[in-house]
Amino acid sequence: MSARAKTHPKIGKGSHAAGGWGAARSTGEILLREHVPRSGPSLLAHQNKADGYMCVSCAWAKPAKPHPMEFCENGAKATAWEVTSRRADRGFFAAHTLHELEEWSDHDLEEQGRLTHPMRWNSANDKYEPVSWSDAFEEIGRELRALAPQQVDFYTSGRASLETAYMYQLFARIFGSNNLPDSSNMCHESSSVALPESIGSSVGTAMLSDFQNCDCIFYLAQNVNTSSPRMLHDLQDAVDRGVKIVTFNPLREPGLERFINPQMPSQMLTGHSTPISSEYYQVRNGGDIAALFGVCKALIEADDALKASGISKVAGSDAVPKDPSNAATVAFAASMAAADTRHVLDHDFIQTHTSGFEEFADAARGYDWAELEQVSGLSREQMTQAANTYAKAEAVLMIYGMGLTQHVMGVQNVHMVVNLALLRGNIGKPGANICAVRGHSNVQGQRTVGITEKPGLAPLDKLSELYAFEPPTWEGRSTVDTCKAIMQGEAKAFVSLGGNFLRAIPETQAMEEAWRKLRLSVQIATKLNRSHVVHGEIAYLLPCLGRLEIDEQASGPQAVSIESSVAHFHGSRGRAKPASNELLSEPAIIAGIAKATLTKGRVPWDEWVGDYSKIRDAIERTYPETFRDFNKRLFQPGGIPRPVPARQRKFATSNKKANFITPPRLFPQFDIDPAAAGDVLNLATLRSNDQFNTTIYGYGDRYRGVDGTRKVVFMNKDDIEQLGFKDGDVVDLTTAIDVATTRRVTGFRIARHDMPKGCCAAYYPEANPLFPLAHHDAKAKTPSYKLLPVRVSLSGVASPS
CATH class of the missing domain: 3.40.228.10 (Dimethylsulfoxide Reductase, domain 2)
Known part of the structure; x- marks a missing residue:
């Protein structure tokens, strides 16, 4: 049975310990709900094992000596979610307009199951319709060639393999763009x-x-x-x-x-x-x-x-x-x-x-x-x-x-x-x-093989030597910069390698309005999400194989590689039957778009698609010290340790020392009306145990006692009383900085929680519309999702100006 929000949600006491029978029950429930009660357990037996696949959820390491079950509750959910028997196929898209799908929740969009065919949006009937891969590549290439490289952004989420990420950044740079925003910009860029x-x-x-x-x-x-x-x-x-x-x-x-x-x-x-x-x-x-x-x-x-x-x-x-x-x-x-x-x-x-x-x-x-x-x-x-x-x-x-x-x-x-x-x-x-501790699986690894908007962090000379082109040297756009460029009409095309960009970013409402003005939006994905149903003038939805699936190419079944949070590279080999015969691998899709777009560069795209070991050889040639004997050591127990000189107390800073760096102050300076400062709480966003990043598996949070809703604001009991509320009240949250623009989310239920006075918390991404785009770290440009001054008011009652 599909998880749904409840008309009368319940908020009670949460669990006092992680794991236990709650985790076991939750694992069993997701396997049943996604209709994989038999195939799921056999697949999980290979998760994070030496001869198996790396989990598609978090980036924690694969140990040399794994436990009998080297997966957690969230990892089991991610696996069941990807190998589900549900399908968002041609019939589904024929039955629904995108305008209709815009009203669906994040959970319900993804819950439709795996995408099965390449799709193009038809403006006449507002529906995604099947298209051949060759036609999709041809039009995408034609549209990209019509734009200046500075007008195109190539986004990467955290799940793509090292092989795919290497090909993707190479394609972008040969095209002439350093606009390579990625999910790391939103999490660990700091x-x-x-x-x-x-x-x-x-x-x-x-x-x-x-x-x-x-x-x-x-x-x-x-x-x-x-x-x-x-x-x-x-x-x-x-x-x-x-x-x-x-x-x-x-x-x-x-x-x-x-x-x-x-x-x-x-x-x-x-x-x-x-x-x-x-x-x-x-x-x-x-x-x-x-x-x-x-x-x-x-x-x-x-x-x-x-x-x-x-x-x-x-x-x-x-x-x-x-x-x-x-x-x-x-x-x-x-x-x-x-x-x-x-x-x-x-x-x-x-x-x-x-x-x-x-x-x-x-x-x-x-x-x-x-x-x-x-x-x-x-x-x-x-x-x-x-x-x-x-x-x-x-x-x-x-x-x-x-x-x-x-x-x-x-x-x-x-x-x-x-x-x-x-x-x-x-x-x-x-x-x-x-x-x-990095978030998404391989979000760190993508940076290691060149996904960066900063040209000084990429081996441009080596890429030029290997592939016979002149890489761009101008600084590209980070995630925040890309959002600005889209809102200002400077960005015309957005190619997304996975992810749910529109849900992950701040300034949600303004971004969705601007997003519709893009000339081209291309989404490479396994499941349907919000970023696919809000679209540009020309929109493609290109379904790919998942990491857990058998990837059969010209040279046989392929393996890919992933970097963990502790900077080790691990091999990953899929074992599940592909969701559809129409799916292409991520490397095949990148190569298809690249060949239809590029008129320069010397890259053996077809050879790479036929044999991923040749991509790894290319990665090793580009980064010889980091990826020594890459193919030979790919499935080495415990992974291949990435060389990190600081582990040996060799500090590759400008002065060759580890530096004490003194922060200029203890706390950010916010422009808040002093008269209203006493009513302001500092909001942090958080995840439930029934989600991973923007993927919502269900409407429960066992650890915080929430069942049937995600529209919750957790508050200290003294703050609830002093602000004149009571536990269970339905309230609105309003941003207390940058007040020239009103940013508000409505209908959140107060839940008393053990947290410091003056603080509150709400779920990500439901609270994202509150965050101004400019509310980020000055150097890293990481959105400040863990600290935002907000005001709380009874739902439907305007908060103080």
Whole structure:
């Protein structure tokens, strides 16, 4: 039975632990609902296994020694969703106009099942109609040739393989365009900007082995039970070894509190769960810099106190100055002295490997504790306790997610994570590294093989040498830039390799209006979504094979490759029967469009489509150090580690050092009417456990007690009372900045939730219309989906101006 929104939704208490029977039931339900109760389990047996396929959901790593079931609830949903028996075939499109389909929900569009035939929009009857592949390629090529390269955008979602992404960026550049916006622009671009500045690497330095070698984990702003549930196995193993996990997250999430492992009969039968976080600090939305500054300040001042005492082996509070106003620092320093510690900081590492320490340390010393407490929402005692735990650990693994990157100050958030790691040398040694948890499978890998709007990050000279063309050197458009260009009428064509662009972006209403003015929109996809039913003057819907399906080409069944969150490359081989005989692979579609469009370049498109190993050979020729022996090692257990010099404490920055970079302030400066500031809450968007990014599997959120709706705003109980509401009220949310344009979402039900005062949360993408396009990090241009000032008013009642 299809999941549907309910007329009378229920909001109650959520689960207190991740996994368990709830995850098992949910997995069984999705297999039944998608009509794959027999084929689904046999397929899942190969998910994330050495000889199988990489999950199409999150980007977590494929271990060398997998569990018997190396998939999670969300991974099972993604697999069932892709291999469903449902079909959005010719008959479906013949029965529905696109105007009608625009009224359908995201869930209901995708729930129609797999696309089966290439389609072209007919303006006369407002329907998608079948078209031959050759005719589709011919017209798309003709339309692209009629446009200037600057007028065309080539978007990439996170699921395409390394082989496809390499071909796609090459096609765009031979065409003459660097307009290569991608989903990374909307999630971890802040990491891609900040990490190179701090440590000279665009990716994190962590490996799976760090979970076995650390003695402490700092877990920052990433919801493991919805975004990367398989990581719970690694966290559970670490806890069982006695590792302390210190968590900073606004909401109390079950996966960061307790885990019942579905693969452990003892836990499933008894209900016994593993406690995950030993310390849990509910930082306010946007308070991460202040919280981390507080931890750093405690470390630095305790180190100052120890040095001032001149005592290295004398225990007790007599070893440090007795300043009554500084009791917490005195106690901290005393505890370190009692532990026979001369220094709290790793001064040898700081002196040898870093730059900028003194400036950063002075900034930390200079902040008043009261200000840090007010901005972070944490007490001095909490920040000091976190620092104490950190200081007593020898190898600390730093894990963070989009709760830090999707901010106006996302780059500075990431700088602060690195600053904390550098204080005690927690980078480049076993167990001590930085793990930036990416969202979609292979969103990181696409960047590795050239999907970037920044020409300086692509090997243009090598591409020119290999393929006999002159690559464009002008800077292309990121996702935000593309949205601006579409709204201003500068972009004329949009080619999308997967994804649901119109749902993923901010400024939803204005973008949909502008989208209809595009001359050409081309969508390469497996399922129907919002970006397909809102369209340009000429619109094509091109269905492709999914990663899970057998990809038979001239040389036989093909394999593809994917990069994980811990920068390892993995082979992936599909095992399911294709949904339709009319489907082409992503490489075949890219090659078909490229051959119909390009008049220059020397690329063996047909050879590549016939044998993907030749694409991998080309990738290796382009990036010889990164992809050494690529084909030979493709299915190497545990994956092929990507060379990351910072793992060996070799920092490829301009000064060859790891850099302490001091944020200029603790919190963004918003232009809000002071008279109305007391009514403003800071909104964060979040995902339910029944979705992945813009894909909505159903209308439940077991972990937050939501059933039958997604139009919910979670609020602190004190805020509900002080603003004059009650739990269950139906309200509207209105953006409290950039008020020249009214941005509002309506009909959201208040749900009381354990979260910091002054904060609220709502689901993505339902809350996306609230976000101005200009509300993003200044350097990374990542939309600030985790921090937006909003006002709440009873539904139908205008909020204050």
